[in-house]
Amino acid sequence: xxxxxxxxxxxxxxxxxxxxxxxxxxxxxxxxxxxxxxxxxxxxxxxxxxxxxxxxxxxxxxxxxxxxxxxxxxxxxxxxxxxxxxxxxxxxxxxxxxxxxxxxxxxxxxxxxxxxxxxxxxxxxxxxxxxxxxxxxxxxxxxxxxxxxxxxxxxxxxxxxxxxxxxxxxxxxxxxxxxxxxxxxxxxxxxxxxxxxxxxxxxxxxxxxxxxxxxxxxxxxxxxxxxxxxxxxxxxxxxxxxxxxxxxxxxxxxxxxxxxxxxxxxxxxxxxxxxxxxxxxxxxxxxxxxxxxxxxxxxxxxxxxxxxxxxxxxxxxxxxxxxxxxxxxxxxxxxxx
Numbered sequence: 001x002x003x004x005x006x007x008x009x010x011x012x013x014x015x016x017x018x019x020x021x022x023x024x025x026x027x028x029x030x031x032x033x034x035x036x037x038x039x040x041x042x043x044x045x046x047x048x049x050x051x052x053x054x055x056x057x058x059x060x061x062x063x064x065x066x067x068x069x070x071x072x073x074x075x076x077x078x079x080x081x082x083x084x085x086x087x088x089x090x091x092x093x094x095x096x097x098x099x100x101x102x103x104x105x106x107x108x109x110x111x112x113x114x115x116x117x118x119x120x121x122x123x124x125x126x127x128x129x130x131x132x133x134x135x136x137x138x139x140x141x142x143x144x145x146x147x148x149x150x151x152x153x154x155x156x157x158x159x160x161x162x163x164x165x166x167x168x169x170x171x172x173x174x175x176x177x178x179x180x181x182x183x184x185x186x187x188x189x190x191x192x193x194x195x196x197x198x199x200x201x202x203x204x205x206x207x208x209x210x211x212x213x214x215x216x217x218x219x220x221x222x223x224x225x226x227x228x229x230x231x232x233x234x235x236x237x238x239x240x241x242x243x244x245x246x247x248x249x250x251x252x253x254x255x256x257x258x259x260x261x262x263x264x265x266x267x268x269x270x271x272x273x274x275x276x277x278x279x280x281x282x283x284x285x286x287x288x289x290x291x292x293x294x295x296x297x298x299x300x301x302x303x304x305x306x307x308x309x310x311x312x313x314x315x316x317x318x319x320x321x322x323x324x325x326x327x328x329x330x331x332x333x334x335x336x337x
Contacts (some may be wrong), residue, residue, distance in 0.1 A: 009140050036109050046153025047080075047082055047152075048153070049081055049329055051332060051336035052336035053299055053302055054295060055083075056084070056332045057082055057083070057084035058082050058085055059309070061088055061311075062325050063076050063322065064319060069234055070094070070095040071090055071114055074152055076322050077154045078154075080322060080325045082329060083153055084155045084157050085157070087307070089160075089161035089163075092142060094179065098130060098133060098134075098139075101127070102119065103226060115146045132167075134170045135167075135169040137173060139176060150182065150330075153184060155305050157183055157184055158183050158187050159183045159185050159263070160204045163186065163190045164188050168201070175204075175205040176205070179205060184207065185207040187237050188210070188213055189211070190212060191213070195227040195228075195230045199230055200233070201231040202231070203231060203232070204233075208263055211227060211234065212236075213239055214242050215245070217242075217247050218242050218247050224258060224261075228261050233268065235263045236263065238251070238254065239268065240255075240266065240289065241312075242266075242270075243273065244270055244272060244290070246273060251265075251290070255305075256297070259303050262303075264307065265306070265307065265308070266308055267332075268281060268310050269287030269310055270282060271287055271288050280322055285311075289331065293327065293337055294307075298318050300331065308329045313327050
């Protein structure tokens, strides 16, 4: 487990509340958004969320409470001014035509044995159809998706296919698809199986296998180094919020030591493990994660580390995930500008 001196977020809560008050009126205004007409104007007015040399973006998971087709996600990027994303695999694959899994039958109680057997059979058949689709899929739709986003001013820097349980052929497909999207690599949750399987295949394609952690750093003796040693292509999608929430340690200690193995950082505001409530997602500026310190460290050293907002705190009544992500973008801009 990493160690570093803890410190407080250098952006005062009062300063952030002032920023929020100045922008909340705009964020709360309902957006009457026409995707087609807006996209046609983007070539003249593309989003730019690179502030002070630090690329701010978001993981598309942040908008999970809203419709998330590829077109929807691009719309949200344009509404929030975001110019870079980590795209969840389902967004890309659904656009490309992946066969869908069957919906679970609705039932007020438990499924009967016959219903369960039918559902399991249909699911197994659908998963096999997905496997066959993946290993034979053309990259044309992924290239088309990349062009649609790039033309609007948005890059896809990571594709989160999470393929650790797929066949080797499907894993190779995930890296080919990620490359077609313009991504640096494929992301997955960190673990023995994933780090052993994905790294060597990523290396074949000249890409990265990028691993995201949750609360594991809080476990005695747990370390990132073990997983990075499996392959030089293994990199980190370091979740600074989860790290702080699990350990109470300042994330900059880890970032400074492993910055050359970090592709991206997930940002969220959380309380620490000894706070009340402990390890809890908060609206930005109300938690204890030293967000400003993290951003300013990356800015100072000019490290090519993407910083992605991961919206996890509850969306307030009367708001939505687009408005909340926009507040987080503005929080980062205020620090870095």
